[in-house]
Amino acid sequence: MKPFFKYFTDIFHAVTSLLTGMKVTGRYFFSPGEIVTQQYPENRDTLKMFDRFKGEVIMVHNAQNQHRCTGCGICETNCPNGSIEVIQDKTETPDGKKKRILGKYVYHLGMCTFCGLCIKSCPSNALAWGQEFEHAVFDRSKLTKILNQPGSSIIKDIIE
Amino acid sequence: MKEVVNLPVKNIEEEEYHINMGPQHPSTHGVLRLVVSLQGEIVKSLKPHCGYIHRGIEKMCEKDTYPQIIHLTDRMDYLSAHINNHAVCLLVEKALEVDVPERVKYIRTIIDELNRIASHQLWWCSFGMDMGGLTCFFYGLRDREKILDIFEESFGSRLLHSYYTPGGLMMDIHPNFQKGVKAFIHYFRKKIKDYDDILTGNIIMQERTKGIGVLSREDAISYGVTGPSGRASGFSCDVRKRHPYALYDKVDFNEILGTEGDTFTRYMMRMYEMRESMNIIEQLIDNIPPGDTSAKMKAVIKLPAGEYYQRVEAARGELGVYVVSDGNKTPYRVKFRSPNFSNLSALDHISRGVKIADLVAIGGSLDYVIPDIDR
């Protein structure tokens, strides 16, 4: 007689377990307030990334188009992937001495792994994370960026 | 006219049927190729072929300095990136005999456990999908998103954080971190009931997993199956208990051991572990002491010549880092003992004689991450 009852209790347990599962999906079906989907291109105006979001490496420029990079190249040695190339330039200070300044700061976004070692190691805090994340381009060469803006110069009070 | 070929008469009963599962297959969770010999629906044997995403991380490490290695470890088991980072950081700290501040230990422990929960959530949803319950996939991802948002707010990225550095942390946690974690735990304690309702208790799921893919304790040790999969077989392999690091010797948590060693026990281990991780976080989250976020480290880190080994408990098992240093700023040789690599080696053993559908379930319960196997 025992297997006979077991047959029915098995069916009962099976059906209740299935109904428990159906209760969950059924509940979500009737509660559209729980929908978590974000309508991405539509919410672009309101979409704000977190301050620390690692979108890309940028060089901070102030209102006078000045940056803080001295062109020392520490970031370049710290980068594990070779995605930074600092091309140095020489300039003459008013008192006639030769001084190293930044010529071009080349940043290969396509090679960057966003480890943050360049930003951490920079002695003059010239670099920061940008929050831009829509990096898709049609041509790979567009991923190579020059971070110092044209005509920019170094802030005067930065000393090495 | 087609040519009539007289095929040699074979005994059909004995003939095996080989199928290639992968490299592109929905249930291999990446590019793993399993050559499965079938007899009807029954798996006779299988041969894993890995290496489709072998990137030579160990070779690359030989060229990089210690802080640079960190970001490579992210890319091994990308689902427990923080824990991988932790292994290298601990190794460097041990070699240099640096004491990291208490605050760093607290934060690292909390984040490791968060990472473990996130990893198990992704495992849960992909396991559900392997079983054919597609809805699980979205519930798991929905809840994992909450952790990733916390990560993104504090560390700037969602998956590959590179947050730990030798000696400390890249930066301090975000002021909202504690609030966010507490809100998440409150949220997830409710939502984990959905997991149980929809999959754990489900009769179909139980019937499909109980008694399938049994791995005995001896085999688990012999195959080096660690993590939740090893503990399901009763192999007490939790590195957090055996060789405590960070704060694991101070917090109160249980190492849950299974006895059956089947797919269902492996499943339950991870479900328990998610709850256990939440307990650990709750013990620590309110007590993070103030202090520095990094110990004093030299600008160029050079390990004294010698050999170092550090083990941590990653989400999928024991992760070991073996470094041979010759005193330079780059390691001489780095070897990662990745948990999935050893776990995969047991797949052939435990999936003999099961059906294809079970093979998928077993694979899901071993929870392999292919980049970690290939490295």
Next chain:
Amino acid sequence: MNFSIYDFTSFNQWTDTFLREHLGPFWAVAVEMVIIGLAILLFYALVGLFLVYAERKVCAFMQNRVGPNRVGPYGFFQTIADFIKLMLKELITIKNADQFLFNLAPFIVIIASFMAIAAIPFAKGLHAIDFDIGVLYVIAVSSLGVVGILLAGWSSNNKYSLIGAMRSGAQIVSYELSVGLSLLTIIILAGTMQFSAIVEGQANGWFIFKGHIPAFLAFVLFLISSTAETNRGPFDLAEAESELTAGFHTEYSGIKFAFFFLAEYMNMFIVASIAATVFLGGWMPFHVGGWAGFNHIMDFIPPFLWYIGKTFFVIWIMMWFKWTFPRLRIDQLLTLEWKYLLPINLVNILLMAFIVLMGWHF
């Protein structure tokens, strides 16, 4: 001439006499067949497209998503866009595949589901053919589809496809029994196999209420076994995507794949309409004994809408199954049929026969 949306019989007779007067009997029948064929084709396409959309929306809501919402309002034209895309896609020819069978298979599948639609009464007088063995005809025709699936799996020259097709064969052969037996339970109650008569028999109450517990049990059994027969989750072993990539239609592309896809949804529609017709009163409105006012209001809703509403309710339940449960294993699938569904069904028939014999039903 008194046309109404409640009764199509007079409309049909009027059309028939009109055509016969003007064209003669042979051409009248030919024109009628063409009209019916086109109507069903159009209906088929519309329902198929809508069901795909409905499935995606239902599963999205169950999964906390919004589902398709880009093409048209609420993504309503998404499936049309998908269909156009599938039509324009390249038909990949498989090397070493049996080309003839490979091309034939999708047509068999779709024709089988097409034929089954003919016997279903959508409203009073609105059906293509009213057989006196309608139920038998539908069961017979709807199981033809498995031939197409087997052919598709065999001719693709793909191991996954073959495994999927063989699973499907085993599955449909065994679940056909349960479908038949659970319908038989109601046929005992109705005393006829003619669909129109079955529906008429439910004028004073749906069979699911009239037949006490056995009828309800038969409804549940029919739901389970018909879900299995249409190869839908949790019984979608033939195309189990996590095991067999896409099962029997792995190698199909473009419009041939669309045929399989449409046929799957149409099969679901057909079994749902049978469930609605046999168990839930077909196009009969919902009446509660004694509530004359309520019943009067219910009569105002056109029977066609009643029928569609019931059908979609059954379809929704089947979608609910699919998006909740994990998939069964092949041996469990057969265990479920032979150890549980079949014995219960047999006992159920006995019970029903007893009830009918004693006249205990309403």
Next chain:
Amino acid sequence: MLELVPDAEFQENKQFLTCIIPPAKLHALAVRLAGDADLAFDFLFCLSGVDMIQYIEVVYHLESTAHRHQAVLKVRVFDRDHGAVDTVCDIWRTAEFHEREIYDLLGIRFTNHPDLRRIFLEEEWIGHPLRKDYADEINIVER
């Protein structure tokens, strides 16, 4: 251990008891280490190969799950082209994959291994990438 392998050489290591043994004695010692009730090293948690230029070292990290002690065995192979070590995958099954990995990346053969094929790289690959003298102009960029 000394009585079993008299020519074993112990190495200074802060973390583990390290012992360098000749390749010929490895298998016998491994059987003993795994089988002996007092030692019971049943868990091979890491198996790695290191190219030391003069020789290639195979490192076995062992742990006993019962007694919680750990030890390291090292085998030095001096023959770079045809160097071979006895397999231990009959004792610790996990070694099967790890030995294939070492064979693949460092080129040490393991005798009696049931299925010694390359594990990550394709069969046609020339060279063993983790060796220090491995050169690949295309894929390895020196900085």
